[in-house]
Amino acid sequence: MIFDLLLAAALLWSAVQALTTPDLFRAVVLFIVFGLLMALAWARLDAPDIALAEAAIGAGLSGALLLDAVGHLRQKRRERSP
Amino acid sequence: MNAPLIYALTGAALFVFGVTGLMLQAHLLRKILAFNVMGSGIFLVLVGLAQRTGIPDPVPQAMVLTGIVVAIAATALALALARQLLDQSGEMRLPEEEAGKDKLDV
């Protein structure tokens, strides 16, 4: 029960951070953390299938896509700034 | 109050965060993050509410699996569009003037 409350708090915290932190890269990393915490929550909810999928797709693949996009964005910015 | 209900409430809060972010954040990448947070919130409500008696329910779990796949599909398409926009306009945000067309005095 306590663990669930803590996990819920961590989920909310990471979500708010991912949405508000000024640095995009940091935001994406926090989002991946959020995804992994979600996987944990699913495990707590007796949903191991979702936990697996969340870790692989929600955190993993989404994270990879988003990180790639941030990289792309930075590359663009570098190209334009000099 | 039991664990599934805690997660359902957390899901409700995440939905609200996500919707708020989706509407207020200007940067498309953040909008996409917000959409994913919103989606996770919905999934938690779905499973949390259904399992509030403590018994696992495979039906909403299967639905969430479907939902996760749909979410990644939408995320990827959104990212592809955002990148196109970046390449064409140099910005990863939606231009404002199109919303401005929606005014009578233009």
Add this chain to the structure above:
Amino acid sequence: MFDPIPWLILSPLIWATLAFVQGPGRGGRLAVAGVALQLALAATLAQQIIAGGARVYAVGGWGAPLGIDLAADGLSAVMLLLTQAVALPLAFYARAYFAAHAAPLRYFWPLTGYLLAAMNALFLSADVFNIYVTLELLGLAAVGLVAVAGGAGPVSAAMRYLLATLLGSGAYLLGVALLYGVYGSVSLAALAPLIAADAPTAVSLAAALMLLGLMLKTALFPFHFWLPPAHGNAPAPVSALLSALVIKASFYLILRLWFDLFAPIASVTAAQFLGALGAGAVIWGSLLALRQTHLKMLVAYSTVAQVGYLFLIFPLATGAAAEVAASAWQGGALQAVAHGLAKAAMFAAAGAMIAATGRDEIAGLAGVATRLPLTLFTFVLAGMTIMGLPPSGGFSAKWLLLGAALASGQWWWIVVMLAGGLLSAAYVFKVLRQAFLPAEEAAHFKPLPRTLEWPAFLLALASLLLGLWASEMLNLLGAA
């Protein structure tokens, strides 16, 4: 007895996937054959429903609530027929359009196929979660089609559309989650008897969320912000599909939810509120259409306005006498169909004019009356339905709605409908006036293939004839 229900969904899925395997730019012939087959299937289904009443189809043989049910009644048959009947001429039109036009075709055909599969699946679904999946399929296909043209305008329009449609389906899905939480089922048939006037708050909230999400997808004022750029920037065949059909899909769901599922908790106040939003759409959309300088934007804003009429059903039919409610309901359905046919024709005609003149501005239309008489005639016929002039389908719809408004003493909707009619005449004639002007010396008209003009004309003619055959449609609509 041969059952067309599953094939209406499988056919577009199959040809879309095959077209994808064929590769970019391919699949036109497959699409035409597939849509023609679907039209025959939809007609068969309509006949079966007229003869034998509404039907339920249990996918997997399980039956609700464990399995997923498909259901077909008069309303779904009407929408299915409309979808295929609009898609078939547009398929011919699109082939000519992409052949004649510089716009690249890419994966237009598979995207269209999935779009149609989503529409058909949606109209047949009797399961709120399954409907969510069809909504996502529909939304992503529509967004993909808007973006197909490329360029900053279409891509940002597609992005805006995608975000709007995702927010909409998010709200809808949360509603589904709450419903499942309360009742433990997502089947319409299982849920309907459980929802009563004293349902818990969560059910009202679920209803509000689902309806709001669908209103966003239907682009009801003030959620219309995404529609004009999306429909105005897409290639003409895509605009026609989106404006004529896609918004009708979410509207169809609103009808279903309001009158079937949530009827016990649907209040007169909420209905008046929906009507007020519709009235806002009629007036605001028409005024903005009148202000547009670009042809396709004008037609797109006209869609915003026309959607408004559909929402007058709710105040007119909710809590009204059975006869009034029936009249409002029939009028609304007729308006949906008539607008679908007419708007497809109008966008297709606009696309033909733009292809011929090479310009999207209304100012560039001078001379169209002499150079493209058939296309202009198409625009006029479609305009008659949009303006609600007799004997078009739009007029019959308006007649029924006006009758319902008078019979229930809600005169304020009459004012809205008449003002909307006059404003729409103003913007339709804004185009016609320009087209009647003599062409400028420098104007260069590209010759158009016939297949770019005739499909639009047939659609417009259908919207007109619908006025004369409305009894048949209402007959099908009433089949239960």
Add this chain to the structure above:
Amino acid sequence: MKALLNIAVLSLTGALGLVLAWSILDLPASAVRLPEQVTAQLDMSGVAHPVTAVLLNFRGYDTLLEIAVLLLALLGMLALPRQASGSKPRPVPASPMLQTLARLLTPLMVLVAGYVLWAGAHRPGGAFQAGAVLAGAGVLLHLAGLLPAWATPGRALRAGLATGLLVFIAVAATLMTQGTLLQYPPGWAGALILVIEASLTLSLGLILAGLYLVLADSKVQA
């Protein structure tokens, strides 16, 4: 003006959150008990794991459409006009260690995917998770510079992407000769589900990897 909008949105969503929380805490017991029905029919479903039974049998039609959604998303991305990069995707320089790691891990991941797929019949796992693992292998190979990004998938690759959906549709449609859409005949359910899942795993792996690899391509500049 902007601040006003923010305040309006925040108060609206805040109110929504409160109503949502309150209504969640105020629920009666549900009228329909699906878990019991799932358990009761599990023997008939052809698989022992309830989630897989729901995904591929009871609500298999949802999954069919969902595969279409996933394929459609990739299609939407491919339909976007590509930047005329022309040149072959530039191989990303990667450390030799990463390359070795990738070479070692990939066969392992394929093996894991196979196991997850097979295990899905009676315990957590199945086509989605297996496909995700396959896709992970693809991403890893790309990061190691061993797999180029996709500019325009060729016909074979497109066929691979579509296989899962086509096999699913073919099975579903063939079953209609006996009953309704996707109605597995008794005794055949397990085998048919395995056939569908196997082809889905392949296509899901390709599609999910494709989501990444198509995006990765648009990074390459002329």
Add this chain to the structure above:
Amino acid sequence: MSLNETLPLLVLASSLLPGLIIFSLPEERHILRSLFNLAGATLKLLLIVYMLWGVLHGEEYVFRYTMLPGLDLLFVADALAMLFVTLSAALWFLTTLYAIGYLENSPHRSRFFGFFSLCVTATVGVAMAGNLFTFFIFYELLTLSTYPLVVHRGTEQAMRAGNVYLTYTLGGGALLLIGTVWLYGLAGQVEFTQGGVLAALGPEYAGQLQIVFFLLIAGLGVKAALVPLHGWLPQAMVAPAPVSALLHAVAVVKAGAFGIMRVVYEVYGVEFAHALSLLLPLAVAASVTIIWGSLRALFQDDLKRRLAFSTISQVSYIALGVALFGPVGTIGGVVHLVHQGIMKITLFFCAGNYAETLGIHKISEMDGVGRRMPWTTVAFTVGAFGMIGVPPLAGFISKWYLGLGALEAQMPWVLAVLLASSLLNAAYFLPILHRAWFRPRTETWPEEHIPMQKGRETAWLLLAPPLITAAATVLAGLFAASAISPLDWAKLIAAREYLRWVP
């Protein structure tokens, strides 16, 4: 479907089909186009003659098609319908001849004649409409098909006139629509029935019925150009002369006046309308329009504008006749529907001839035109005298019956209106005639398009139609007492509209 059911449709099709075919003809196929036009017009006339004969012998021509439950498309060729149909068909034939001559060598003739045919189709539909709903459909189609004719020239001025025209007519259409829907809600299908149908409703509906009457008359009054709804008509003058002739004499204004007739006599029933005290306001509105139109006409120098204001005034004689309670007033109104048509079309044909032959548009340019174009001017003179009401011309018959009707209805003040109007008519027509016949020509013609050849003042196709209609004006007056005159037909109609009338 029997022949009697088919005939109303054939009458419609005889102008609709040629219209659609003409649209698709290339611009340069003018002979084929004229052929279709004239074949359609002739066929329509033949059909109508056959139906006239049938109606006289008690045949019924009814076509009914259910569009929506409780909503029929209904065509009925009754006595009143045949009056208007005959007028339209005959004048369409003449106007087609005239237009072929008038538009020779001008651009966009396919479009022009196409819409021209559609316009006649709509008019015939208005005439044969058997219920208010069908009437409304064709009333709106008339608006749509005349708009392209009004803006035909494509000039800035024409476009502006088109805007004004649309604003008025579509606004009027909207009012008519509400009134119609309202009535259908109250009384079910409102079919045109001699003696009216609404009297059966209880007295508790009186208030609603008064409002509906106001809506209907306002909607119809736009096309009938009742003051203050007349603003579009003078502007629409920019259209080519055959269009003006058709708009003023047959199609648009007549559709309005005819609608007022249908509403008063066959929807409300004139006795019921009288009982609801609806006739007096109508009579006042008509009288105001008569005087106002004439007054404005006095001050116009542009010939077509003067004729336009004259139309505003003259068409309201019909409404006035309708508003005079009693069969004699009715006869005056009904017969004027025909008489005003043939007289006004004569005047517009002549105005077109002056413009097309000599480039004369203004009255101040007409000095001595009588010598250059004697036949045209003779026709013009007959039309003008008819309008003034000089015996024994057609206009005199109308005014005579209207005057008697006013006495019968105990509205003697109407006599003063008629007298004042006739004086004003004289005041704005006689100076024109004076200039044309008695002033010498001092300068050259503004723009002589058609030179004098072998004693022929202008093209045959331009000259014959006004001469025929002028002759009809004389004959309708001279032989008013004969059995086939418009007057006789009007008497037949009037006798049927008063169910309980005891003189």
